[in-house]
Amino acid sequence: MNETVLTGTAEHFDVIRLWEEDDPDAVLAERAKEITAVATGGTTIDGAFLDKLPALRLVASFGVGYDKIDATAAAERGVIVTNTPGVLDNEVADTALGLLLMTVRELPQAERYLRAGSWNERPYPLTPATLHGRSMGILGLGRIGEAIAVRAQAFGVSVAYHNRSQKDVSYQYYPTLLELASAVDILMIVIPGGDETRHLVDAEILKALGPGGILINVARGTVVDEEALAEALSTKTILGAGLDVYEHEPAVHPALLTLDNAVLLPHVGSASIPTRNAMGQLVVDNLHNWFTHGTPLTPVQESTSLLQNPQS
Structure with a gap:
């Protein structure tokens, strides 16, 4: 404690x-x-x-x-x-944006490349994606979600969201998660865990996010079907994922550990x-x-x- x-x-x-x-x-x-x-x-x-x-x-x-x-x-x-x-809203929102930048620009991979001495042989490959001009769908526009939205807009990222009900905000609202995932190329998860949200992000949602899509989860690992996520990353159904939480943490799905398009943090959102x-x-x-x-x-x-x- x-x-x-x-x-x-x-x-x-x-x-x-x-x-x-x-x-x-x-x-x-x-x-x-x-x-x-x-x-x-x-x-x-x-x-x-x-x-x-x-x-x-x-x-x-x-x-x-x-x-x-x-x-x-x-x-x-x-x-x-x-x-x-x-009291933790800003810290988690900062972590979420940091994790997004790390995932889109492959910053952890680039650091590993440097530490391995590979830069002496050739420059790190150009990353296939950039953050500017992207669209973010926030799953769960609560306090933390709203703090993330403000930060995302400062980076030139447009914001939409899905909640159980529409809020009095200027961001585009989508009544279903499938509609949201189909409309954006970043899906930011900020909803509570529990039985009601278990595996809400499944293979169908990941397919809708698309081959240029980025999944970021700073909420609860149970919201994402990790088996489906590992499959989507390995088959390039989506471009990448940044995770701070896991379904059975501290254990991490073994397949995720082998995938270079997954950026993995040890649940440090408010740490x-x-x-x-x-x-x-x-x-x-x-x-x-x-x-x-x-x-x-x-x-x-x-x-x-x-x-x-x-x-x-």
């Missing part, structure tokens, strides 16, 4: 560092009636876990994505779930010390505000009904 969370919670709470316990299940069982809050950084929290803690009132998640937490099951048990939106500390502080602030004032700062959507009807 982030040190900011550890330090901040220690100031206000009796903290159990569960990962340091020899028998975490025994500790949970022994102190179940005392535990009123959980701070988590990626642990699966489902109905069975929640049932072990009858006094639980709040789950504070470190991160904007919370697909490993069954927020619906939590709401059914009267447990609020919070996440850390906003700077200042941003992670800001996320950690928001975890602490959610916990403190809830137990002091009865209102969390950033509840997830599934928890809003509990806040609107506190007696339910």
Whole structure:
């Protein structure tokens, strides 16, 4: 857990560092009636876990994505779930644009070429694509998606998007993902993971993106069918892909590791010390505000009904 969370919670709470316990299940069982809050950084929290803690009132998640937490099951048990939106938007948007530039201009490949000494023999080949003049389709125009859109336009890239519903923005809206993928040559994924979005980007979507298409994923690996993506890259159905997230991370699909038109990062979208500390502080602030004032700062959507009807 982030040190900011550890330090901040220690100031206000009796903290159990569960990962340091020899028998975490025994500790949970022994102190179940005392535990009123959980701070988590990626642990699966489902109905069975929640049932072990009858006094639980709040789950504070470190991160904007919370697909490993069954927020619906939590709401059914009267447990609020919070996440850390906003404080990481710019960092992830910067990473997304950096990853896009790396993929389009083959910058990691060029660096490997130099390090191998190949530049002494001949210049690196011209890249087949450029970023300027391209069109980007954003799958999920939330806070991070909008931050990416602003950056993309500064690079001369036009922006369109697909959401579950249209937003009051100037960007072109497409009611289906297939229509969006057919209309653009960069598909930027910024939607949450979970069952509803699993393999939303499949072979059909990749084919629609086309042979000049670039796929960038800074959201959740489960959104993309990695088998279909590996096939699309190897057959040049699309031009390239830049990935910061994976379906079974930290494991990466073996085929992706062999493909030179795939740029792969180890889930570092928000991984700077200042941003992670800001996320950690928001975890602490959610916990403190809830137990002091009865209102969390950033509840997830599934928890809003509990806040609107506190007696339910």
